[in-house]
Amino acid sequence: MxxxxxxxxxxxxxxxxxxxxxxxxxxxxxxNGGTVLAVAGEDFAIVASDTRLSEGYSIHSRDSPKCYKxxxxxxxxxxxxxxxxxxxxxxxDARLKMYKHSNNKTMTSGAIAAMLSTIxxxxxxxxxYVYNIIGGLDEEGKGAVYSFDPVGSYQRDTYKAGGSxxxxxxxxxxxxIGFKNMEGVQHLPLTxxxxxxxxxxxxxxAAERDVYTGDALRVCVITxxxxxxxxxxxxxx
Amino acid sequence: xxxxxxxxxxxxxxxxxxxxLAFMFQGGVLAAADTRSSCSGLVAxxxxxxxxxxxxxxVGTTSGxxxxxxxxxxxxxxxxxxxxxxxxxxxxxRGAAKLLSHMLHPFKGTELCVAATLCGFSGPSLFYxxxxxxxxxxxxxxxxxxxxxxxxxLDQGVRWGLTVEEATSIAREAxxxxxxxxxxxxxxxxxxxxxxxxxTRRTREDLKEEYYREKEKRRLERETRGTALSG
Numbered sequence: 001m002x003x004x005x006x007x008x009x010x011x012x013x014x015x016x017x018x019x020x021x022x023x024x025x026x027x028x029x030x031x032n033g034g035t036v037l038a039v040a041g042e043d044f045a046i047v048a049s050d051t052r053l054s055e056g057y058s059i060h061s062r063d064s065p066k067c068y069k070x071x072x073x074x075x076x077x078x079x080x081x082x083x084x085x086x087x088x089x090x091x092x093d094a095r096l097k098m099y100k101h102s103n104n105k106t107m108t109s110g111a112i113a114a115m116l117s118t119i120x121x122x123x124x125x126x127x128x129y130v131y132n133i134i135g136g137l138d139e140e141g142k143g144a145v146y147s148f149d150p151v152g153s154y155q156r157d158t159y160k161a162g163g164s165x166x167x168x169x170x171x172x173x174x175x176x177i178g179f180k181n182m183e184g185v186q187h188l189p190l191t192x193x194x195x196x197x198x199x200x201x202x203x204x205x206a207a208e209r210d211v212y213t214g215d216a217l218r219v220c221v222i223t224x225x226x227x228x229x230x231x232x233x234x235x236x237x
Numbered sequence: 238x239x240x241x242x243x244x245x246x247x248x249x250x251x252x253x254x255x256x257x258l259a260f261m262f263q264g265g266v267l268a269a270a271d272t273r274s275s276c277s278g279l280v281a282x283x284x285x286x287x288x289x290x291x292x293x294x295x296v297g298t299t300s301g302x303x304x305x306x307x308x309x310x311x312x313x314x315x316x317x318x319x320x321x322x323x324x325x326x327x328x329x330x331r332g333a334a335k336l337l338s339h340m341l342h343p344f345k346g347t348e349l350c351v352a353a354t355l356c357g358f359s360g361p362s363l364f365y366x367x368x369x370x371x372x373x374x375x376x377x378x379x380x381x382x383x384x385x386x387x388x389x390x391l392d393q394g395v396r397w398g399l400t401v402e403e404a405t406s407i408a409r410e411a412x413x414x415x416x417x418x419x420x421x422x423x424x425x426x427x428x429x430x431x432x433x434x435x436x437t438r439r440t441r442e443d444l445k446e447e448y449y450r451e452k453e454k455r456r457l458e459r460e461t462r463g464t465a466l467s468g
Contacts (some may be wrong), residue, residue: 015298077290117307117308118308120304121304121308123350124304124305127247137394145284149276149281149303149304151302151304151305151307152307153274153302153303153304153307153308154307155285155286167279198321230320
């Protein structure tokens with residue numbers, strides 16, 4: 001009986017093919033790509049994400065934004081493994097409702113951040129493969145950004161990029177918003193218009209160089225008047 | 238279907254790599270650390286806090302995985318507060334070290350990575366606790382990937398009779414030299430001082446400035462040496 005492994009055909013170098021048993025271990029994780037960005041201003045916060053959902057060489061969807069509205073003053077951006085992103089946002093929504101029912105008030109951004117840290121750490125030995133960034137307004141009305149690692153370590157920042165293009169975007173933000181590594185430059189405070197324009201420019205650059213980022217950009221601007229969403233097209237290739 | 242048994246291979250790297258140090262002297266306990274949080278090659282955060290206050294008279298330096306250190310310090314703070322409420326007195330630094338060590342023991346053999354020094358002011362006040370089970374009392378510790386470089390500066394300069402300024406200067410210098418040679422340490426240096434009145438924190442200092450000051454000093458030295466030789 002001809003075995004498929006032995007059948008080489010004319011000219012095929014079958015003696016160099018590995019012909020033994022191969023064990024493919026099931027991995028419970030997948031990488032679905034996507035980039036998330038958050039910027040905190042004096043009285044506003046911006047959370048932006050691309051809308052491409054990919055896996056390997058394929059694109060599953062061009063319209064899968066990664067920003068999720070939690071409260072009127074808080075938006076979370078989650079990128080990484082889409083299955084864990086969905087479950088995590090469901091769990092956060094449930095915990096927000098429970099808090100509202102027992103304490104009769106909405107959770108503040110800082111409280112949501114602290115809670116998310118414990119939710120992520122509860123799965124320390126089988127982590128949620130999600131890079132989270134929370135953007136919102138704190139109790140004083142100032143912009144706040146909290147960035148997380150997959151197991152719950154977090155801190156408050158002024159700006160942060162997460163996801164597949166984060167290593168490309170973070171240095172650009174350090175320079176443009178943090179004025180790092182520049183001399184003789186005036187440190188002007190960031191206005192809302194300038195911040196939104198910067199976010200758009202930065203994502204256009206990310207879409208050029210990162211294959212997992214593209215299709216469209218969803219920007220959520222959080223102010224005391226509410227959350228304003230806009231969608232801007234990006235490269236589709 | 239079989240449940241997933243054993244550790245799941247992670248698709249992402251954890252944050253590691255640091256230089257922290259702590260030593261005792263006549264003015265109390267001094268703790269210093271860098272602020273770089275790295276994730277196998279990428280600087281995840283250039284301004285993280287590696288010295289965490291646990292209560293008014295106890296600080297802990299953290300080394301290992303950021304999330305593990307942050308959460309376990311939080312758990313330790315909670316347990317110490319509960320002890321204080323139940324027994325009406327504060328637990329000593331030695332007791333806090335033993336408590337942390339015993340809380341980490343069930344996780345021995347897992348990938349938990351916590352290497353902390355507890356710096357307090359109730360009796361002998363410096364302990365090193367590690368997630369592999371080590372618990373040591375001492376007067377000088379340095380932990381992390383940059384610790385060999387820090388140890389060389391500290392072993393040369395630390396004495397019991399140092400003033401607060403001298404001790405701060407040595408601690409800063411040790412972290413600065415370690416950040417210069419160790420790729421996984423860098424950015425800023427935090428210095429905390431613990432005395433009988435509690436802990437105080439020095440303003441965070443950017444080591445980039447220190448590097449440029451030293452470069453300028455060396456350049457001036459070379460110039461004066463050059464003119465002296467030629468003159």
